[in-house]
Amino acid sequence: MKEVKHPSMEFKDYPKPAVTVDIVIFTIKDEELKVLLVKRGVEPQKGFWALPGGFVKMDEALESAAIRELEEETGVKDVYLEQLYTFGDPRRDSRGRVITVVYMALIDSEKIKIRASTDTSDVDFFSIKKIPPVAFDHKKILDYALKRLKWKFEYSTVAFSMLPEKFTISQIQKIYEIVFDKEFDKRNFAKKILSLDILKEQGLNKNVSHRPPMLYSLKADIGEIIEII
Amino acid sequence: MKEVKHPSMEFKDYPKPAVTVDIVIFTIKDEELKVLLVKRGVEPQKGFWALPGGFVKMDEALESAAIRELEEETGVKDVYLEQLYTFGDPRRDSRGRVITVVYMALIDSEKIKIRASTDTSDVDFFSIKKIPPVAFDHKKILDYALKRLKWKFEYSTVAFSMLPEKFTISQIQKIYEIVFDKEFDKRNFAKKILSLDILKEQGLNKNVSHRPPMLYSLKADIGEIIEII
DNA sequence: ACAAAAGTGTTGAGAGTACACCCATGC
DNA sequence: GCATGGGTGTACTCTCAACACTTTTGT
Numbered sequence: 001m002k003e004v005k006h007p008s009m010e011f012k013d014y015p016k017p018a019v020t021v022d023i024v025i026f027t028i029k030d031e032e033l034k035v036l037l038v039k040r041g042v043e044p045q046k047g048f049w050a051l052p053g054g055f056v057k058m059d060e061a062l063e064s065a066a067i068r069e070l071e072e073e074t075g076v077k078d079v080y081l082e083q084l085y086t087f088g089d090p091r092r093d094s095r096g097r098v099i100t101v102v103y104m105a106l107i108d109s110e111k112i113k114i115r116a117s118t119d120t121s122d123v124d125f126f127s128i129k130k131i132p133p134v135a136f137d138h139k140k141i142l143d144y145a146l147k148r149l150k151w152k153f154e155y156s157t158v159a160f161s162m163l164p165e166k167f168t169i170s171q172i173q174k175i176y177e178i179v180f181d182k183e184f185d186k187r188n189f190a191k192k193i194l195s196l197d198i199l200k201e202q203g204l205n206k207n208v209s210h211r212p213p214m215l216y217s218l219k220a221d222i223g224e225i226i227e228i229i
Numbered sequence: 230m231k232e233v234k235h236p237s238m239e240f241k242d243y244p245k246p247a248v249t250v251d252i253v254i255f256t257i258k259d260e261e262l263k264v265l266l267v268k269r270g271v272e273p274q275k276g277f278w279a280l281p282g283g284f285v286k287m288d289e290a291l292e293s294a295a296i297r298e299l300e301e302e303t304g305v306k307d308v309y310l311e312q313l314y315t316f317g318d319p320r321r322d323s324r325g326r327v328i329t330v331v332y333m334a335l336i337d338s339e340k341i342k343i344r345a346s347t348d349t350s351d352v353d354f355f356s357i358k359k360i361p362p363v364a365f366d367h368k369k370i371l372d373y374a375l376k377r378l379k380w381k382f383e384y385s386t387v388a389f390s391m392l393p394e395k396f397t398i399s400q401i402q403k404i405y406e407i408v409f410d411k412e413f414d415k416r417n418f419a420k421k422i423l424s425l426d427i428l429k430e431q432g433l434n435k436n437v438s439h440r441p442p443m444l445y446s447l448k449a450d451i452g453e454i455i456e457i458i
Numbered sequence: 459a460c461a462a463a464a465g466t467g468t469t470g471a472g473a474g475t476a477c478a479c480c481c482a483t484g485c
Numbered sequence: 486g487c488a489t490g491g492g493t494g495t496a497c498t499c500t501c502a503a504c505a506c507t508t509t510t511g512t
Contacts, residue, residue, distance in 0.1 A: 442510035
């Protein structure tokens with residue numbers, strides 16, 4: 001019962017599961033938290049919406065596969081990307097054994113360019129509150145990803161990766177309010193964010209029809225997600 | 230560039246990576262945090278210590294594989310088990326592409342029975358501070374697991390799964406002190422643990438040569454790990 | 459009586475929460 | 486001058502950290 005039962009038998013001879021990478025791409029759009037889904041063009045579950053993903057190539061790292069899929073669907077690189085969990089129930093895919101490593105990406109919706117070559121009816125963002133029927137166990141994956149997203153929001157600065165380079169305090173607050181689906185006190189929120197000492201002032205935004213708000217940028221590079229616990 | 234490039238080609242025809250499950254089994258023994266390693270009896274890296282693990286069977290869930298490996302090595306079932314991360318660098322195993330799903334288990338060292346059929350020189354617990362050279366990328370996996378263990382200790386009750394059913398406050402404190410490698414104030418520690426309201430008094434332990442301590446048990450079942458944040 | 463570990467309370471600092479008014483701009 | 490969001494301070498509560506002496510038992 002050790003790692004290899006029959007030393008004479010190469011591990012290459014065993015039947016192997018297929019391995020895919022799926023990505024839960026979160027963004028904020030129209031004041032809602034949304035995820036990107038693609039309509040399946042092939043069986044099984046053809047016509048169902050599903051998470052973007054694909055098979056891992058033999059010489060490709062898991063994260064590289066996730067980055068590749070992400071760029072193929074959204075045209076976006078350099079975003080926050082995190083491995084979430086690996087789902088491997090033997091019956092999750094009717095084609096046979098498919099194990100999927102799930103990643104979560106957070107992107108600024110302004111940066112997204114759904115690829116020109118993609119039929120736009122086949123790719124869309126859905127509000128997390130109005131998810132259509134999805135293929136395989138992708139509902140379970142989405143539920144898990146949402147839990148992890150909220151969790152991550154509490155103790156890190158990942159939220160900033162859903163904003164443009166310069167942003168206002170109220171833009172950050174809006175994102176937190178959308179993700180947690182509740183409102184926060186403006187004074188307490190600003191106090192807390194500013195006390196973290198992670199923002200640089202970037203001058204006033206004059207193009208508004210009210211008192212111009214201060215613009216901020218992150219002191220750290222977007223890649224450096226800070227744990228604020 | 231969608232999920233299946235050539236609809237005429239079944240996914241079964243693609244070359245596939247092998248998938249293994251490895252387990253980081255933590256326990257407290259001799260006042261140290263230890264992990265179980267097994268000596269590899271086969272190439273590659275024969276003779277090196279490595280995490281226990283093995284290939285995932287085609288009809289076996291990932292967690293079932295982890296439970297099976299765990300029981301094979303320690304004879305223990307019903308322990309805390311959590312999926313940690315999936316490592317899939319294309320070069321992590323010289324035999325070819327091997328993706329490993331890593332689980333973490335926490336067990337009470339009193340419950341362990343290294344299997345009789347196992348040559349005991351091939352299986353041992355190592356202090357986390359004195360890890361020998363290990364095979365593959367297992368050092369990286371161990372470092373990651375330790376980070377996650379500490380993190381989990383901070384906001385949940387997983388620590389209790391390394392204790393017998395009845396235990397004293399100072400036994401819990403000792404475990405926290407070993408894991409975080411620092412001392413805590415006895416009064417503050419007891420106050421915090423008791424304020425969580427998760428313990429039941431179980432009478433005094435009279436078999437000691439000093440003031441008998443109160444024994445406690447968890448109110449919830451061991452399976453229910455409580456998040457204390 | 460002594461050794462060993464158990465048990466227990468107070469104080470101060472810092473963080474989180476609740477709460478309301480004036481400000482700068484475009485129209 | 487009005488509509489729209491921006492910006493700001495105080496008081497209370499609660500949690501966390503620091504800190505030392507008495508108690509119970511076995512030998």
